[in-house]
Amino acid sequence: MTLCLKGACVVDPANGIDGVVRDLYVSDGRMVAAPGGGEQADETIDLAGKVVMAGAIDPHTHIAGGKVTIARLLLPELTRPRPRASCSSCGTDHGEKGLSAPMPNCIETGVRYAEMGVTACFEPAMLPMNARHAHLEMADVPIVDKGAYALLGNDDLLLEMLANGAAAGTIADYVAWTLAATQAIAIKVVNPGGISAFKFNQRAMDLDEPHPHYRITPRQVLGAITRAVHTLGVPHPLHLHACNLGVPGNVETTLATIAAAEGLPIHLTHLQFHSYGTEGARKFSSAAARIAEAVNANPNVSIDVGQVIFGQTVTASGDSMLQYRGSRYAHPKKSVVMDIECDAGCGVVPFRYRDTDFVNALQWAIGLELFLLVRDPWRVFLTTDHPNGGPFTSYPHLIKLLMDRSFRNSVLATIHPEAQKATVLGSLEREYSLYEIAIMTRAAPAKSLGLADHGHLGEGALADIVVYPEDPDPERRFASPLYVFKRGDLVVRDGRCIAMPVGYVQTIAAEYDRGIEGPVAEHFERYRTVRVEHFAISKEELASFSGGRGAEVRAARRR
């Protein structure tokens, strides 16, 4: 069965196409060439010049796993029936009832993402000991393709190996083994060594501060893992949540962290939370300009912003050290902090960002400054670090802030007056073009994650297609696509989900010497409360979570 999308105004930066009107053809879930010899497609939809992009990709969103469900269980009182907006075509409320919550359930997550034209989402902090849970949850997230980054750098096994001076090849073997055992697509490090240090009663951790027990520094930890990820040929660089998240003055840590990568590819996540100075009477200021300058000057660095959105949300993070510190600001006044399985930790702190609060207002401005000051849209990804900065449903609003300067300034004029003075945002004239938005939300994350068939509309690509309505308001436009196709199946019409197929898990397989299994099994045997064979997830087991459908695996070639 072939489908023709006639008269599509294609915006496909991965293939260098910026607003060319042409016909697109879909067959068997993939983009195909136009059928030759005057053959007609089985079905044709005349788009009459509407903008068409590939499905968007969110490379950093907390959608599955222990801390995500803790956030759900912690805030039942904030779960409310979601009013469904009327259909823009006929004015009636087609849809089924949903629930809105700071941390929505799995079904809501998949549906709301698809309704915005996002067709792939990645859980950025999967604790290896929690991997089975994360994958079970991901199996219940409908429609979108998904995957997860395995969290390392606070696990006692690795810290011990580093402290004992293990060879780089051994570290690489362990990292690759972890990718396989947890069925991950990339490697994440959160507050390297810091989550572990908190278990030893250390309350802060600087880049060059030795761990209280292992005596190695965060710089050494992140350096070793960055190198390992690079050696293994994993497409996505080390995904790093740096030290000192949220701490005023952390700009110095962030700049030093960029230097610590020593030119190797590195991805700094939710960089907004790491871009603070200590200037001014309140000892809290924006350091976005210095950070952006460093990112611009270092082509090995990619970032995602972690934009703050005003309103009630919940912060869920592996960084138990900093979440414990932040729990005094919880709103509502409750929080969960956990030390987890000689692996890592987590902290869940509900939070409300207020535009009348100087710090929150400036955080909002800092995120936007980063977006506007980092020049290369191929190296900056659009995120709110859902839900830590704000819910993913605010992406259309965020896109409007980036594309419409007068709208941005009108919102700026409503925030805390001193925050307005403390930011250069009002003077930044840049407006993102549609092409740049497409790079940032599709082409770039697909490339960064090594997803060759996602994020573009060339022949052979997956038929994850989004058709946007004509609308001068980017927020309305991006909130309510006319059509969303997932692998050729129509799943959303007029911003409303009409079908819920199951997406595919994306994983990476890296090469490793099986000799690593012996020391790992021994460590588990001696110190853990789970046997290593019950920890690792086989391909068959993972497939059983989705009714027999396995993950889509890409192979990484060791350098």
Add this chain to the structure above:
Amino acid sequence: MKPPCADERIRRANKGIPRVQGSLRPSPSHLAREMQRLNASGMPRSFLVCIARADSSAKTTPPYISIVPHRVVCPFCGLACDDVELRVAADRLDAEVDCARSRLRFGEQRLLASQPQVAGRAATAEEALSAAQQILDGGERILVTGLAVDVAGARAAIRLAQRRNAVLGHLASSRALPNQRMFERRGWITTTYSEARNHADCFVLVGTDAIGAYPRFVQRVAAPAQALFSSVADRRVHYLGPPDAALAGKLAPLALGLTHDAEGGAILDALLRITAGVRGVARSDEASTPAWVETLQRAKYGVIAWEAGRLPAPHAELIVEAILALIEALNVKTRFAGLPLVPDTTLTTTNQVTGWLAGFGLPVAFVDGVPTHDAERFSAARWIEAGVPDVVVNVAAWAGAPRARVASAREIVVAPALDAKQPAPEIFIPVAVPGVHVRGQIFRADGVVALPLVPFVEASVPSVAEVLARLEGVAAGSALA
């Protein structure tokens, strides 16, 4: 039709399990080659080959060989130990583990399936399913409970409750209700078993000897053979609860430190005084607490454990809250964490699954397909006590799980087997057991680790999920699709 003889039934039950080819009494080298073949095929690495015989009555029956996973997960308490060795003995499972509860519960599981029943008499599966559907079609206040199930069973129970606009509640939830209430009210700081095992230099047991909840608490968590960061010999366990002369013996080789005998409200009082001492707030009647205050503040990594279901009502919630306040106060200067002991993996499992599918924990009431959470209004225990439901669906994936009994309600039981000592329900639909007949997963009670349940016997009845899917009937409004 004559029922098949014992060895025929067992042979059928063993159909599809990998067998050692050829000889019935394989030589060690033959076994080794077979193990290699199985390992190369990608099956789990460690295997225990056990040789079992059929009933002794069938003297000519040859022994058969079944390959059982080397070590299996025990789902019968919140520790979820995964080092249990199983032997297959005719229709039964013999667990080799130093835990009486595990041996008892595994011993209750049967390899061979039970027969469906309608009104106490044998029926076909279709008859039972059809009769159950009719009962549910007529139900107005349906309670789906029991819920001694794994992840797949929990998912299916949620869908069934949604389709039928039922209330979904775990029968044992009152055991953990104080925890759920305090968690929702103020959150908490907790740890997990491996952390406690390696870090803790100080344990505090409140109102429990820990062994009652987790029989292997000492060898698996508190006093393991090896620990990474703190010496087991230097660890102390301090006890605050009803007098227990046998405590030192129960917890050996973990050394007993401070003990404070207290019952009921006195436990709460002691906790409050200790917390006040830790926070530096002056109190008049100090008695034993300065020793506690000083001891706890000297700890490097303290673990406070309690079993909510064993705390004295009506003080249970306040005691849990006081424990959490103490943990909070101690974390200002040192590291302490809670370890709530929950003697039931299925409570944690069903709560996690409901959390991620509905967006909050149990109990959940579905109204017009939309889930609502209200632990007071929809408490399964209160509904049962007040005789509210007109239909009760008792769901269990393991034999030996308790059943909710409501005199005025029609009862459907979906479980591997019936307890012969209890009156038969109106409908009984037998199901396969996860970790025996079908794949599954359960969560340990410390909430993070989900463990695989690997089957080794072919199922001859459907799984809980398959049966519950058949009971869904016509779809109601579906927020959870």
